[in-house]
Amino acid sequence: MKIYLDCLPCFLRQALDASRMAVDDETKQRQVLDEVAKELPRIPLNSTPPVIGRKIHQIIRRVTGCSDPYQEIKQKYNRLALQLYPDLKKRVEKANDPLLMAIRLAIAGNIIDCGIKTSFNLNKEVETIVHQDFAIFHYSEFKQRLQETKEILYLADNSSEVIFDRILVEELSQKIVYVVRQMPVINDATMEDAHYAGMDKLAKVITSGSDAPATLLDLASQQFLDHFDRATFIISKGQGNYESLSRVDKPIFFLLKAKCPVIAKDIGCQVGDIILKGPSSSP
Amino acid sequence: MKIYLDCLPCFLRQALDASRMAVDDETKQRQVLDEVAKELPRIPLNSTPPVIGRKIHQIIRRVTGCSDPYQEIKQKYNRLALQLYPDLKKRVEKANDPLLMAIRLAIAGNIIDCGIKTSFNLNKEVETIVHQDFAIFHYSEFKQRLQETKEILYLADNSSEVIFDRILVEELSQKIVYVVRQMPVINDATMEDAHYAGMDKLAKVITSGSDAPATLLDLASQQFLDHFDRATFIISKGQGNYESLSRVDKPIFFLLKAKCPVIAKDIGCQVGDIILKGPSSSP
Numbered sequence: 001m002k003i004y005l006d007c008l009p010c011f012l013r014q015a016l017d018a019s020r021m022a023v024d025d026e027t028k029q030r031q032v033l034d035e036v037a038k039e040l041p042r043i044p045l046n047s048t049p050p051v052i053g054r055k056i057h058q059i060i061r062r063v064t065g066c067s068d069p070y071q072e073i074k075q076k077y078n079r080l081a082l083q084l085y086p087d088l089k090k091r092v093e094k095a096n097d098p099l100l101m102a103i104r105l106a107i108a109g110n111i112i113d114c115g116i117k118t119s120f121n122l123n124k125e126v127e128t129i130v131h132q133d134f135a136i137f138h139y140s141e142f143k144q145r146l147q148e149t150k151e152i153l154y155l156a157d158n159s160s161e162v163i164f165d166r167i168l169v170e171e172l173s174q175k176i177v178y179v180v181r182q183m184p185v186i187n188d189a190t191m192e193d194a195h196y197a198g199m200d201k202l203a204k205v206i207t208s209g210s211d212a213p214a215t216l217l218d219l220a221s222q223q224f225l226d227h228f229d230r231a232t233f234i235i236s237k238g239q240g241n242y243e244s245l246s247r248v249d250k251p252i253f254f255l256l257k258a259k260c261p262v263i264a265k266d267i268g269c270q271v272g273d274i275i276l277k278g279p280s281s282s283p
Numbered sequence: 284m285k286i287y288l289d290c291l292p293c294f295l296r297q298a299l300d301a302s303r304m305a306v307d308d309e310t311k312q313r314q315v316l317d318e319v320a321k322e323l324p325r326i327p328l329n330s331t332p333p334v335i336g337r338k339i340h341q342i343i344r345r346v347t348g349c350s351d352p353y354q355e356i357k358q359k360y361n362r363l364a365l366q367l368y369p370d371l372k373k374r375v376e377k378a379n380d381p382l383l384m385a386i387r388l389a390i391a392g393n394i395i396d397c398g399i400k401t402s403f404n405l406n407k408e409v410e411t412i413v414h415q416d417f418a419i420f421h422y423s424e425f426k427q428r429l430q431e432t433k434e435i436l437y438l439a440d441n442s443s444e445v446i447f448d449r450i451l452v453e454e455l456s457q458k459i460v461y462v463v464r465q466m467p468v469i470n471d472a473t474m475e476d477a478h479y480a481g482m483d484k485l486a487k488v489i490t491s492g493s494d495a496p497a498t499l500l501d502l503a504s505q506q507f508l509d510h511f512d513r514a515t516f517i518i519s520k521g522q523g524n525y526e527s528l529s530r531v532d533k534p535i536f537f538l539l540k541a542k543c544p545v546i547a548k549d550i551g552c553q554v555g556d557i558i559l560k561g562p563s564s565s566p
Contacts, residue, residue, distance in 0.1 A: 005299055005309065008316050012292035012323075026288065033291050034324035040295075041317035 022069035050214030068184040077160035109164025114187035135269040138278030149233035156189040157238025162197035176203035183211035214240035305352035333497030351467040360443035392447025397470035418552040421561030432516035439472040440521025445480035459486035466494035497523035
């Protein structure tokens, strides 16, 4: 997905959020904003949002000296999500269609996206998404292709979302290769979050090879590319992975909640919609 | 009120809104964003938001070649507000306290602020504000000082809001000097809007002397300053006038709806609150 003009003010807003989490010093926060503002005119509009997001979070880390501004908020929501886990499992066990309920919950976890906002009511969001109609629902294709695959490449998005992903992974009989970011960026999932959620007991966990808040193939590690190239079934969680992979011709199922108007427009849905979008509908 | 860091991303968002109203050409829109982004690092934080807002709207006019990007939206809401006028009058006539109802309606008109967003449900907003508790309510002081004054300096804010202001002006027996902006900026009221609303039949209408979306005394005309200096009772509508006058030691009553988190924080209220704030509580 290419950058829209709407992304430019949003980058600046995200930089302010992050710099406030990184340091209390308003002079440093201002310095971050100034450096990001100077970067904006250099952004080519044929780039993708996470390519620029990566640069901006590099500026934030450099100027503030804080390698992981979202550490505290990640820990908070990791704890809250883990507390929800037993309840989420019960919902799947009681569901008429456990796989579908697990997919819904994996999407519910996608709301914990600090690129958009930094406070969430998890219980309320889960309750909403459990009963929400999908705006795009390629579930038949998902189930059919699932029967034909032995291994799933599962691209993680946010840190606490890993606990929700675990619910879905536990419903899948295939071998799972679960991909987290190489380094902290926004509140995206890293190896530490995968371990916290116990994902390493259920899946082979690897990293993307980069600090991009997305799956940028140009920056990916050879290990990741080996898996990606031969993948027959890819689950891509969240907006960042959608932004970077929406035009890639691979068997990808995008699972996400549309949280920003630009992504909703690109997908052809409304903000707040939940999406299960399969490869047959891709360009 | 000084600028907060939150204002910087918001300036960029407002520039995008305005440039999209001014031109369809995305290259021009991008050029506006780039020029505004370059301006941001030069902004002194001890300035006020409308000082910078003025500069940004000068950039928008220069780059797009459009002298009044909000013209169409102003005309639309002027028409809608005028259609509401008979109903608003009835509400005042039926009210236990007509003056208070007129104040409420004048504040309801303040929601039509295209600096914040560009689409409004007027009926719904009026209905809400008519029944809403004030977060700050210096009504006793307002009534007491009103008895002691013969002339009121009334500082307008947005274009269609003038029709709502007319409701309040019609409840006041004092001579009214009504102040609009010298030139179009955002959807702020100009002489044209005052005439459309029939305000010139009820009040002496003058202009501020500048194209600032606020009352900037440094840029004000001598005619305005003559009125301002001798004023014994000033009604200041909206956020822009608050931003520019909140630290000025004059008998000012601020009537507004807090629509942005930064102003709400400065006032000490919540976003969405309605405010009638008198001079006794000023610094």
